[in-house]
Amino acid sequence: MALKIDYKTVNGSDAAYAKVKSVITPEYTQKFQVKADVAYDDAKKIIKSTGPGFTLTLCFFESHCEADLDLSIILRALKPKILAKIEDQIAKNL
Numbered sequence: 024m025a026l027k028i029d030y031k032t033v034n035g036s037d038a039a040y041a042k043v044k045s046v047i048t049p050e051y052t053q054k055f056q057v058k059a060d061v062a063y064d065d066a067k068k069i070i071k072s073t074g075p076g077f078t079l080t081l082c083f084f085e086s087h088c089e090a091d092l093d094l095s096i097i098l099r100a101l102k103p104k105i106l107a108k109i110e111d112q113i114a115k116n117l
Contacts, residue, residue, distance in 0.1 A: 026089065027087050028113050029087045031114070032116075032117060036083040036084055037068070039117050043088070047070055052072060052074070067082075068082065077093065077095065079093075
């Protein structure tokens with residue numbers, strides 16, 4: 024199930040994707056003590072971050088962003104808490 028985050032301060036998928044792309048970098052993920060590879064698909068407006076035990080996919084649409092988080096069995100119990108943090112961080116920027 025994807026988490027839907029409506030845009031509040033940006034208009035359209037291009038602006039939202041560009042803003043989040045400038046924020047979510049490998050250096051940003053290290054701030055949370057997580058080693059992750061971040062891949063950007065400019066044509067489809069998708070940001071995908073993968074690391075040990077997780078894959079986070081952000082898809083940008085005209086009025087909202089969808090965040091999908093896939094976790095390993097060990098981390099699944101933390102999914103609601105992690106999704107809440109992701110939602111908070113993205114909503115703050117969009």
